[in-house]
Amino acid sequence: MIRPRVALACVVAALAGLLAVAFGLGSDRAAVDWSAQRAVVLESDDWGLAGFVPDGGAWEGLERQALAPGRFPDVYWGSTLEDSAQVADLAAVLAGVRGRDGLPAVLQPNYIMGALDLVDGRWRESRLPDLPDRYRRDGLWPAVDAALAAGVWHPEYHGAWHYDPALRRERVATDPLSRQAAERGILLFEGSEGAWELGPWRPLPVLEAELARGIADFRRCFGRPPAAVIAPDYTWDGRIETLWVDHGLRVIQGKREQQHPRRSSGAPGRLLKVLERRWSKLTRPGLTYLERNCRFEPVQAADPAAVTAACVAQIRRAWARGEPAVVETHRVNFVHTDPAVAALGRDQLAGLLAEVAVDGPVFLTDAEVAQLGRRGVSARPLADGRTLLRNAARSRRAVAVSGTAGTGLVMLPAGAVVVLPAGSGEGPASVPAEVDLFD
Ligand SMILES: [Zn+2]
Incomplete structure (x- = not known):
């Protein structure tokens, strides 16, 4: 049988643990400086x-x-x-x-x-x-x-x-x-x-x-x-x-x-x-x-x-x-x-x-801030279908890009800022603007 004081101590400890988890794991960890x-x-x-x-x-x-x-x-x-x-x-x-x-x-x-x-x-x-x-x-x-x-x-x-x-x-x-x-x-x-x-x-x-x-x-x-x-x-x-x-x-x-x-x-x-x-x-x-x-x-x-x-x-x-x-x-x-x-x-x-x-x-x-904070890279849709890609991490990153021309990887050196053209026809310009970097 658990005595009431022990039970109370357990509850308090559990609550404290929960708060520690909330404060510890909940702290912000950004992928960029x-x-x-x-x-x-x-x-x-x-x-x-x-x-x-x-x-x-x-x-x-x-x-x-x-x-x-x-x-x-x-x-x-x-x-x-x-x-x-x-x-x-x-x-x-x-x-x-x-x-x-x-x-x-x-x-x-x-x-x-x-x-x-x-x-x-x-x-x-x-x-x-x-x-x-x-x-x-x-x-x-x-x-x-x-x-x-x-x-x-x-x-x-x-x-x-x-x-x-x-x-x-x-x-x-x-x-x-x-x-x-x-x-x-x-x-x-x-x-x-x-x-x-x-x-x-x-x-x-x-x-x-x-x-x-x-x-x-x-x-x-x-x-x-x-x-x-x-x-x-x-x-x-x-x-x-x-x-x-x-x-x-x-x-x-x-x-x-x-x-x-x-x-x-x-x-x-x-x-x-x-x-x-x-x-x-x-x-x-x-x-x-x-x-x-x-x-x-x-x-x-x-x-x-x-x-x-x-x-x-x-x-x-x-x-x-x-x-x-x-x-x-x-x-x-x-x-x-x-x-x-x-x-x-x-x-x-x-x-x-x-x-x-x-x-x-x-x-x-x-x-962009949200994506950079999570992944170090970001994609911003621009007017006329273009996409602005950034790599703010300390190393090279690959970004998956998919759309009408299929799926491909774009390699971004550290610090890169790149504008992808809108998807149209064939060749590099057909790289589409569908990039989701939130998940
Ligand atoms: Zn208002």
């Missing part, structure tokens, strides 16, 4: 979002504070959908700086795929590339195509709506001010701050249908599935991560920022979050969690130049710690109803990139 790589990743949320307002006049005659949407930085009152000029201007800034591999800086715009618009008292739904009439942006998609072709635009997934559509419909039906806002194409409504798209109250089958549809729309818009995702408002739970994995998403951005609305914000809640982060890394080996370790939100600050200087320092500290520098920078920095705000953000970004370029960085996508 990230200090030597000096990698910069630019993650930018809210692209494609038809909001907060369609244009600069949207608030005229409306008491926006009384709408009580929740708290956010003031600059967001003028946040709007990007237009062709803003995309082209930002693409030019990115193209103006090169990494040591000769390739330009690449931005990852994380896209919201759908919008609801109240027209003549009825809700109308649109899905990218279609947009509500109030958010019509002539020439937007050709500008995006040009940025894709220039290799400076690498879209990833943000969400279906950026809010719970059922809650928005309900508030607009019951709150007169929310209704007036919706009638003007304003996305905000009473309490919208807490109406999370991935809130724990939302039924899983609904979320799964939204995700499947969002990914299908993404494929149609950009010609490939997304590999990385950031949850709207950083709010999600374990069941959502399972959905993401099931739908082919391999990289989760911003795990450290994850919000658990039903959890205490005190020490126990924080400890639970740390343990859960470790546990997720251990139990979801097919996923890569990429932490945002640099912050670049200059247009929210009284001293934008100080934000830029701080971000440069954060990038260098990330490299010194042996991490890729993952920079968070929202759309509002480059897209605004006040052109001066967007110009300020672009200028600060140009300054940031110029400063960092002195150190000879490489600009990578989330998927």
Whole structure:
């Protein structure tokens, strides 16, 4: 018979062992030396979002504070959908700086795929590339195509709506001010701050249908599935991560920022979050969690130049710690109803990139960082069917490439950066672009 104290000791020892495994095996082991790589990743949320307002006049005659949407930085009152000029201007800034591999800086715009618009008292739904009439942006998609072709635009997934559509419909039906806002194409409504798209109250089958549809729309818009995702408002739970994995998403951005609305914000809640982060890394080996370790939100600050200087320092500290520098920078920095705000953000970004370029960085996508960390090699799909291969390991690596011309091996010397042409006809140019290096 086991005495109670012995049993308790066994349980404690087992728990301690479990935690040791979680912390030990869960620690990050990269196949590359990230200090030597000096990698910069630019993650930018809210692209494609038809909001907060369609244009600069949207608030005229409306008491926006009384709408009580929740708290956010003031600059967001003028946040709007990007237009062709803003995309082209930002693409030019990115193209103006090169990494040591000769390739330009690449931005990852994380896209919201759908919008609801109240027209003549009825809700109308649109899905990218279609947009509500109030958010019509002539020439937007050709500008995006040009940025894709220039290799400076690498879209990833943000969400279906950026809010719970059922809650928005309900508030607009019951709150007169929310209704007036919706009638003007304003996305905000009473309490919208807490109406999370991935809130724990939302039924899983609904979320799964939204995700499947969002990914299908993404494929149609950009010609490939997304590999990385950031949850709207950083709010999600374990069941959502399972959905993401099931739908082919391999990289989760911003795990450290994850919000658990039903959890205490005190020490126990924080400890639970740390343990859960470790546990997720251990139990979801097919996923890569990429932490945002640099912050670049200059247009929210009284001293934008100080934000830029701080971000440069954060990038260098990330490299010194042996991490890729993952920079968070929202759309509002480059897209605004006040052109001066967007110009300020672009200028600060140009300054940031110029400063960092002195150190000879490489600009990578989330998927490349994930693949390099696992295998030392990576494949990035480029526009027009080409594929960018990298070997950041210390030795030669072989990459299996398969497609219409069959299967073959491409040998990559250490440090190699190679562009495979699109598959077409015969000869070397027929090497297809199907390379999956995640597993
Ligand atoms: Zn967002």
